[in-house]
Amino acid sequence: MKLKITIGERILTATLVNNPTTRDFISQLPLTLTLSDYVQAEKVSDLPKRLSTKDAPLGFEPTIGDLTYYSPWNGLAIFYKNRDYARGLIPIARIDAGVEVFSMSDSVKVTIDIIKQEKE
Known part of the structure; x- marks a missing residue:
């Protein structure tokens, strides 16, 4: 399964990791979040629920x-x-391409949703 991450006009995709944390994250989608810069290496945001x-x-x-x-x-x-390495950090997905967009500003508004698979 894949995620769609929308940042303005740009759309990135991410491949999901199969674990209980990821499945719980998917249940909260779609999400619109404002991600703030943290230590000039990552963008972070609180989630609505644990x-x-x-x-x-x-x-x-x-x-x-x-x-x-x-x-x-x-x-x-x-x-x-x-x-x-960070204790308490759990992988959810891996962005397929275009991650450099996150290094270009202090904060960024994103919408994250699941990409629905077409039934055959």
């Missing part, structure tokens, strides 16, 4: 393009630079 951490790893080392859930702060994080 996501499941069932079967989640203790932490994760994010790389460019990772869309993650940071459970201690109930936040979504999209990485436009590589970062060190």
Whole structure:
């Protein structure tokens, strides 16, 4: 399954990770969020409600393009630079291309939705 991330006129896609956190995230979609810059490496925003951490790893080392859930702060994080391992970070998806758009401003408004699969 894929996500559609809309930023103004740009549309990015992301490939979802199969885990309980991701499934819980999908249940909140569509979401429109304003992402703020954090440490000049990621864009972050609070989520409307907490996501499941069932079967989640203790932490994760994010790389460019990772869309993650940071459970201690109930936040979504999209990485436009590589970062060190962080305890409580859970992968949700990986942006397929175009992640550099997130490095270009302090904050950015995005709409995230699931891409519906056509039935055959």
